[in-house]
Amino acid sequence: MRHLRYFDALARHGHFGRAAEASAISQPALSLQIKELEEILGAPLVERGARRIRLTALGEAVAARARDVLRAVDDLGEMARSMRDPFVGRFRFGVIPTIAPYLLAPVVEALGARYPAMDLRPHEAVTRTLVADLLDGRLDVAVLALPVSEPGLSELALFDEEFVLVRPRARSGEPVPDAEALRHMRLLLLAEGHCFRDQAISYCGIPSGGPADTIEGTSLSTLVQMGGAGLGVTLIPEMAVRLEIRSAAVAVSRLPDPAPTRTVGLVWRRANPSADHFAEIAEIVRRVGTSLAA
Numbered sequence: 001m002r003h004l005r006y007f008d009a010l011a012r013h014g015h016f017g018r019a020a021e022a023s024a025i026s027q028p029a030l031s032l033q034i035k036e037l038e039e040i041l042g043a044p045l046v047e048r049g050a051r052r053i054r055l056t057a058l059g060e061a062v063a064a065r066a067r068d069v070l071r072a073v074d075d076l077g078e079m080a081r082s083m084r085d086p087f088v089g090r091f092r093f094g095v096i097p098t099i100a101p102y103l104l105a106p107v108v109e110a111l112g113a114r115y116p117a118m119d120l121r122p123h124e125a126v127t128r129t130l131v132a133d134l135l136d137g138r139l140d141v142a143v144l145a146l147p148v149s150e151p152g153l154s155e156l157a158l159f160d161e162e163f164v165l166v167r168p169r170a171r172s173g174e175p176v177p178d179a180e181a182l183r184h185m186r187l188l189l190l191a192e193g194h195c196f197r198d199q200a201i202s203y204c205g206i207p208s209g210g211p212a213d214t215i216e217g218t219s220l221s222t223l224v225q226m227g228g229a230g231l232g233v234t235l236i237p238e239m240a241v242r243l244e245i246r247s248a249a250v251a252v253s254r255l256p257d258p259a260p261t262r263t264v265g266l267v268w269r270r271a272n273p274s275a276d277h278f279a280e281i282a283e284i285v286r287r288v289g290t291s292l293a294a
Helices: 002-013 016-023 027-041 057-084 100-114 127-135 195-204 220-228 238-244 275-293
Strands: 046-048 053-055 089-095 118-124 141-146 153-168 187-190 214-217 234-237 250-254 261-269
Touching (some): 002 016, 016 027, 053 057, 089 100, 100 118, 100 275, 127 261, 141 195, 153 195, 153 238, 187 195, 187 220, 187 234, 214 220, 220 234, 238 275, 261 275
Parallel strands (some): 089 118, 187 214
Antiparallel strands (some): 141 261, 153 234, 153 250, 153 261
């Protein structure tokens, strides 16, 4: 099992140094573990390059099987833990970047008060990464924008929230643009990979090729600051307003009906042995999120 865990880390990271760091061991020790596994199997698993490694055909097959084996073993541990108390010990909690800065701290506080023996391990990442981590058993639950529509996952809607318009304060007296007008403005958007970017583009009815005049940022904070500097307009979720506009010269306006919204939900792997208990977690997240989106 130890060999398989180290090999799985190497297969995921594609680099001995990063895999060793993720596994909390030295790079020479990791390399030794991989060599021992290759000796056990009697064939090379890795083609070693100067910068990155490449898995052999056998390595690809072993990596896929190793993930299944490790997931099954982890499920046994989770099943035993859930029989004793599902909220004692490590609980791995994923959140997307357009929710984490606003929801994570109060949720951690609420979960800590309700389950003092829980060792909460939050992880922030974009949706596709969190979905992969859920399916591979590296996360217990994640808070995402729904729908995810992944057959191996269960999802529970928690609350809806509107998007609001953020524009330079000097333009606050202008009429609030509708989706058609926004399509012809310079939009400040999150970079590719963020589901909130896709939701904003969808609301404006922009063709799949993307808007002609945009500036991209890596966070909602950056978009709001650029809006305050007069570089364009952007959309942000309601829960972000209180925190993001404090130090920016911007005006916030509600968009005309039908206003764009997103549904925030809790997602977990269907086969997770503790799944029956996640409704309690969902209720706490729903209560916190509803207060922020109000």
